[in-house]
Amino acid sequence: MTSVGGNGQKRFDIEKTVDVVIVGGGPGGALAAREFARGGVKTLVVDRRQEIGAPKRCAEGISNDGLLESGVQPHPAWTSGRITGAVLYSPSGKIVTVDDETAVGWVVERKVFEKHLGKDAIEAGAQYMVKTHIDQVLMDGARAVGVTGDFMGKSVKINAKLVVGADGIDSLIGRKAGLRGSVQKMRDFHSAAQYEMAGVKCDMTRLHLYFGGDVAPLGYVWIFPKAAGLANVGVGILTSKSKHGHRAIDYLDRFIAKHPEMFEKASPLEVNASGIPVSAGIRRFWGDGLMLVGDAAQQVNPIHGGGISLAMRAGVIAGQVGSKAIKEGDVSAERLSEYGRVWDEVHGKELARLYKFRMFMEELTDKDMERMADLVTIDVIVDLTYARFRSFAKLMLTKMPTMVPLLAKYLMAPGKKFEMEALEA
């Protein structure tokens, strides 16, 4: 309970003063915590969940490089499926298999994975509080100076020099601190449903992605295999396509019913849902005494909706910049803008290019996709995943020239004539 003391100030049951409070102990928050702690500042993570890692809202796929990039070594306790490629299925069932060294990755056990990341942060010196619901950001003018909330019926106040919002798609920290861009937009938000199933029969060494207007409008169905016949089977559709009878879960159930060869003996062990930001990131994700990380900053790949490795990397950058800023005694928005600049170079610009490609993809008909399935090579697909458009543009130019106006519209700077040199990257 919060009581009011003699001097008119609210008294809190639990009050702590730290250098940085990180709201949210997912992969982004945990990596931020590790880096802040390594940077030598007093770090506290608060998470509203009573169990770190559950429930998951995630297909659990991450590339091996994505782990290493943030200094996390794959560990058998949480790596479930080892993935060596992907199979793409066109609306009519044409198959494109993409096996590539850079596509090697894992389907992880989020419940164990997040705990391990938390353990790393704690061993680096961070502290954690779970089942702690934050509902306000303390502001001193425009500067965030802490958070308040509650822990099991006790009121909580955390004073901090820096507040990090790693609080997911429903980030409260961004909103409360005045970063209105953190509110999700229907246009850039996928509606997703998933079962984790046992008894799935498919090639368990590759991700399987199914496309088509009937399968998943402006999205796709995924099968992410884990170990021993387990798999995350899910669908994401653009929210604007979601309506009664055509919700994400409806598409998922229909897909499963349509594929007895894979699911005849399968049953769900979990049902999950989520919203997936596909905006490529909000413009301002820092402020005075404030940083947003991961889904809270919409740092998600807008083409495939993957966000674990991006959140982790953002957490690392935020922790490195933020801990320096705290030590220098300057946590102004200007000082913290270094986080934005580094992010732009590392991933931000690439995500912005992928966003343009998403806009292009959204205009494609099933027929266009069929034709592309006949034409694309592995090299072209790999290029696209890195937002390198040239090989794809060249292919369209020579084999599918009807696509050129669309390419010009979405992948080129406005007003430029279509020419290869004008394509970004």
Added chain:
Amino acid sequence: MVVTVNPKVCVYCAGCVGLCPVESIELRETRLTILDSCTDCGICVKFCPVEALSGGRPLD
């Protein structure tokens, strides 16, 4: 129509919380609450992957 949540259907993914333009949905662990400040705009209803939400302005 007033937006309501069916707790028997909700899988507490919090996507609706992120979309709500007026911060009128609160999630505590597994319990989703529509607050009085809800304007029944219907955005959350349109989004919900499992159709746990109903009411609001029809956007379909």
